[in-house]
Amino acid sequence: MPTTAARHRAPHRSALAVCAVSAAAALLSGTALTGVASAAPADTKGPRRPPEHLSTVGGDRLGVPGTQVDRTPGVPALPAKLTAKSWVVADAETGAILAENNAHWKLPPASTLKMLFADTVLPKFPKTQVRKVLPSDLQGMGEGSSLVGIKENLTYTVHDLWLGVFLRSGNDAVHVLSAMNGGVPKTVADMNAQAKELQAGDTHVVTPDGYDEPGQVSSAYDLTLFARQGLRNADFREYCSTVSAQFPGEWKSSKDKKTGKTTKKRETFGIQNTNRLLSGDYDLNRYPGIAGVKNGNTTNAGATFTGVAQRGGRTLLVTVMTPAMNEHDLVYREAAKLLDWGFKAAPTAKPVGTLVPPLSELPPPSASPKPKSTAPGGPAAASAAATTGSSTDGLWTALGVAGGTAVVLAAAVIVIRRRRPLPSPGGSPVPGLSQGRSRRQRSRRRRLPKD
Numbered sequence: 001m002p003t004t005a006a007r008h009r010a011p012h013r014s015a016l017a018v019c020a021v022s023a024a025a026a027l028l029s030g031t032a033l034t035g036v037a038s039a040a041p042a043d044t045k046g047p048r049r050p051p052e053h054l055s056t057v058g059g060d061r062l063g064v065p066g067t068q069v070d071r072t073p074g075v076p077a078l079p080a081k082l083t084a085k086s087w088v089v090a091d092a093e094t095g096a097i098l099a100e101n102n103a104h105w106k107l108p109p110a111s112t113l114k115m116l117f118a119d120t121v122l123p124k125f126p127k128t129q130v131r132k133v134l135p136s137d138l139q140g141m142g143e144g145s146s147l148v149g150i151k152e153n154l155t156y157t158v159h160d161l162w163l164g165v166f167l168r169s170g171n172d173a174v175h176v177l178s179a180m181n182g183g184v185p186k187t188v189a190d191m192n193a194q195a196k197e198l199q200a201g202d203t204h205v206v207t208p209d210g211y212d213e214p215g216q217v218s219s220a221y222d223l224t225l226f227a228r229q230g231l232r233n234a235d236f237r238e239y240c241s242t243v244s245a246q247f248p249g250e251w252k253s254s255k256d257k258k259t260g261k262t263t264k265k266r267e268t269f270g271i272q273n274t275n276r277l278l279s280g281d282y283d284l285n286r287y288p289g290i291a292g293v294k295n296g297n298t299t300n301a302g303a304t305f306t307g308v309a310q311r312g313g314r315t316l317l318v319t320v321m322t323p324a325m326n327e328h329d330l331v332y333r334e335a336a337k338l339l340d341w342g343f344k345a346a347p348t349a350k351p352v353g354t355l356v357p358p359l360s361e362l363p364p365p366s367a368s369p370k371p372k373s374t375a376p377g378g379p380a381a382a383s384a385a386a387t388t389g390s391s392t393d394g395l396w397t398a399l400g401v402a403g404g405t406a407v408v409l410a411a412a413v414i415v416i417r418r419r420r421p422l423p424s425p426g427g428s429p430v431p432g433l434s435q436g437r438s439r440r441q442r443s444r445r446r447r448l449p450k451d
Contacts, residue, residue, distance in 0.1 A: 050085075054104035057201055058221060059353030062103050069099035070350040079337035083324035086220040087334070089342040092228065092308060092315040096351035098342050100220070103353070106202045107321050109218035110296025111146065111169040112304045113210035115226035116203065116218075118165065118236055120194040121181050127159035127235060137179040138172055142211040145171035148247060148271060160248055166239040166294065167273045171209040178208050198225050199356045212300040220319040221355075227293045227306045227317055228355060240292030243279050244272045276332045277307055284329050287336050295331070303331035309339050316342045 049065075056063035069078055078099060086102040097103070131137075132155045148163075148170030150156065156176070164173030178187040187208045195203040202219035210216075230236040249267040256263070273279045275295045277287040289309040296304040302322040309316055318338050323330045 050102040050105040054102065055201055055219075055221075057104070057199055058097065058356055062097070062100060062221065062353045065102055065105075067099065067101040068352040070345075070348075070352065072348075072350065075349045076341060076344045079334070079341055082334055082337070083326075083330070084320045084334055085322040087320045087338060088220045088224050088318065089338050090224055090317045090355055091342075091346060091351075092231075092317045095228075095355035097353040097355065098316075098345055098349050098351060099338075100352060103221040104202050104219050105321075106204075106217040106219055108212060108216060108298065108301035109203075109210055109223060109321075110212075110298040110301035110304045111210040112223050112226075112294050112296040112306050112319075113203075113205065113208075113216075113218060114165055114169065114174065114296075115223065115230050115294050115306065116191050116195060116200075116205065117174060117177075117187070117208045118162070118239075119198070119226055119229045119233075120191045121177055121187065122162065122230075122233060122236055125158045125177075125180060127157065127162070129158045130155050131158070131161070131176060131180055133176055134179070137176045139175075140184060141171050141175055141209075142207075145209070145211060147172045149249075149269070150176060151250065154248070154250070156248060162235070162239045163242065163245050163271070164247065166292075167242060167245060167271045169274060169294075169296065171211060174209040184208060195222065197360060198222075198229055198358050200225050210296055210298070210301075212298045220321050223304070223306045223319045223321075224317050225355060227308060227319070229358065230293070231308060237292070240275075240294060241278070242273060244270060247271045275305075275307070276329050277305075277309075277336060281329055281332075284332060287332075287339065305331045305335050307335055307339070311343045314343060314346055316346070318342065 052065065054063045054065060061068045067078065069075075082101070084101065086105045086107060088097060088100045088103045090097045133150055133152050135152045138150065138152060146169045148165075148168040150161075150164065150170065150172040158177075158180075161173045161177050164170035165177070175184065178184045181187045181190065184207070188205050191205040191208060192203075195201075195205065200218070200222035202217065203222045204215055204217055206213035206216040230240070246268040247270070249269050251264050251266050253262055253264050255261070275290075275292065276284050277290045278292065280286045287307070287309060289311045291308055291310070293306045293308055295306075302325060304319075304321045306317070306319040309318075316339055318335050320331050320335045320338065323334050327333065
């Protein structure tokens, strides 16, 4: 009898440690920060224009629709012809947002929501724990879900399951891990609670795998927060930077012709990361210095992507949501352009906002006086920058990026290994956390697989 996963097989197209942020005056001071007209909306379902007022978490300028960037002399111009509805470029070590476009626009996230799933569930189970998959574990997946190929009544380690989540964006792996966590409803509740802890107020989770559901939304800002949080976890960094792996298959019996004895051996099959900036594509090279994080693609969301890359000792995060569907791998091409711009602009560009820390890492209210509203971003930006600048040592981390192809289970994993200390808020150093080919999109109006 075919498994639940087999009945829903479909082509899959879904798609380091984090940063500290500096104090308000240092992060957001500067002049001539101007808004730029927003790029044309993507050809997908959903609203074509952002709301008139967006969230100001991370700075008042983030509440203004359109593109926000420092336009002072010496700052390079943004890439031309960006089509994404929403995007963010941020410095991963300081949390400074170098530029953004509708960063708080609530949009369907597709499988980039799996980063929040990992932030929520990954720390709960050791990677060596084994799960025998029950038929009920694979129930409830949406039609056309992206799958890694998990089968009922077979066993998988937690390590296997997370490789399935990150490399193949497997909704089957998400559902098995959700079953281990107490079920999908509990996991959804846990994810919404985790989003609140991360100050990701644009996010509402309906299903843990990112499959299109009414009311399920996130934002480029929130997805960047999820990536930043996840990259503080060594296992998260391993999985999101793994290019290819061998995944457990079925048991096969074979009979020795000489002895007549029958032996069983479990087969494996290869899986490759669908993050095309990490693995490359037939018409797209790997991005130099890339190390994850997660991609997605559904009918309602279009393409979404969050990536992290390092160049010249600087580490940047980029999130791109819902570009036009008129060019193959456009979400990756626009992300690469924004990363190139970010590495050039970072030394001179004045931030337009900041990535906020988790609520649990904010200082007590009495720990610091209210900052004066002198930052160009306004009171909200100054407040956010001040709180992040005073956050705990856990935020004062840097990340390293390793290149090359990673093959795990059957071979060694190439992961993010380098450690580099950053100064603590008190000034003393504290150690940082260690951190194929696809088919061409043939029709811009076809129904995309739901991941």
